[in-house]
Amino acid sequence: MSEGLRIERDGRVAIVTIDRPPANALSQGLLQELDEAFQELAADPAVKAVVVTGRGKFFSAGADLKEMQGALGDATRGRALAERGQRTFDQIEGLPKPVVAAVNGFALGGGMELLLACHVRFAAASAKVGLPETNLGLIPGYGGTQRLARTVGAATALDLILTGRMIDAAEAHRLGIVQRVVPDEALRDEALAYARALAEAKSAVSLARALRAVLAGRERPLAEGLALEAALFGELFASADAREGVGAFVEKRKPTFQDR
Structure with a gap:
C-alpha cells in the first residue's frame, strides 16, 4: 500500500x-x-x-x-x-x-x-x-x-x-x-x-552527459572537470544523435533523435 x-x-x-x-x-x-x-x-x-x-x-x-x-x-x-x-x-x-x-x-x-x-x-x-x-x-x-x-x-x-x-x-x-x-x-x-x-526536443544521451558533466565536475579541480567534460564530449561525438543533430542543423531541418 x-x-x-x-x-x-x-x-x-x-x-x-x-x-x-x-x-x-x-x-x-x-x-x-x-x-x-x-x-x-x-x-x-x-x-x-x-x-x-x-x-x-x-x-x-x-x-x-x-x-x-x-x-x-x-x-x-x-x-x-x-x-x-x-x-x-x-x-x-x-x-x-x-x-x-x-x-x-x-x-x-x-x-x-x-x-x-x-x-x-x-x-x-x-x-x-x-x-x-x-x-x-x-x-x-x-x-x-x-x-x-x-x-x-x-x-x-x-x-x-x-x-x-x-x-x-x-x-x-x-x-x-x-x-x-x-x-x-x-x-x-x-x-x-x-x-x-x-x-521531446533533446537527445537523451546528451541530456545525461550534460547532467553528469555539471554534477560530477562541480567539486573537482578545474583541470579534472575539464578532462571529464572532454571525455563526455568525445563519447557524444561518436553517437548517432550527434551525427543527426549536426546534420539536421547543416541541412536546416528539425533533428529526429533516437536517443543513442
Whole structure:
C-alpha cells in the first residue's frame, strides 16, 4: 500500500506527486517509495524527464517528526535515518534524466532538501522554503547542509540554516535556489511544459552527459572537470544523435533523435 506517492505519465515525462495529507511529511516508507520509483524511472527508456511536486499547500513539510521522535536518544539510529534520506535524494540527483521540481507550497526541512536534489526548480509565487531544523535542536540531515552551500555559498547557507528562517519564492529565486517563479495556477503547466520540451526536443544521451558533466565536475579541480567534460564530449561525438543533430542543423531541418 502506498505511503502517499503517485506517478503519472504525460508522454515521455513522469510526474511524481507526494500526496500524504496533511503536510506531505516524508515518512521512512515514503522515502523508500521515492527511492524505488526513481530506480524504476532510471531504467525506463520511455521516460526522458521527471517532474516532482506535492499535492495541496505543501510540497513537503519534511521528515515525519512523530515517526522520528521514537529514535531520539540513539545517535546510531539518528545517523541511520540521515543516511537513509541522503541515499534517496542522491538517487534523485543522480538520475541521468532531468528532474524538475514544481514547488507548489511550503518546502521545509526535508522538503527543501528534496527540491535541492532536483536539477531545475520551479516555484509557485506563494511558495515558501526553509531549513528550520535548528529550531528543533537538530541540523538538516538529508543533504541540506551540503547541497544548499553548493547552491548559494557557505555564508548564505549558514544564514538560512542557523536562523532556520523561511524565505519566499522571490528571495529563493534571487539566491538561485529556484530558477523560475510562476503564478500559482500556472505552476504545474509551466513545469510540465519545460520537462516536455526537453523530453521531446533533446537527445537523451546528451541530456545525461550534460547532467553528469555539471554534477560530477562541480567539486573537482578545474583541470579534472575539464578532462571529464572532454571525455563526455568525445563519447557524444561518436553517437548517432550527434551525427543527426549536426546534420539536421547543416541541412536546416528539425533533428529526429533516437536517443543513442
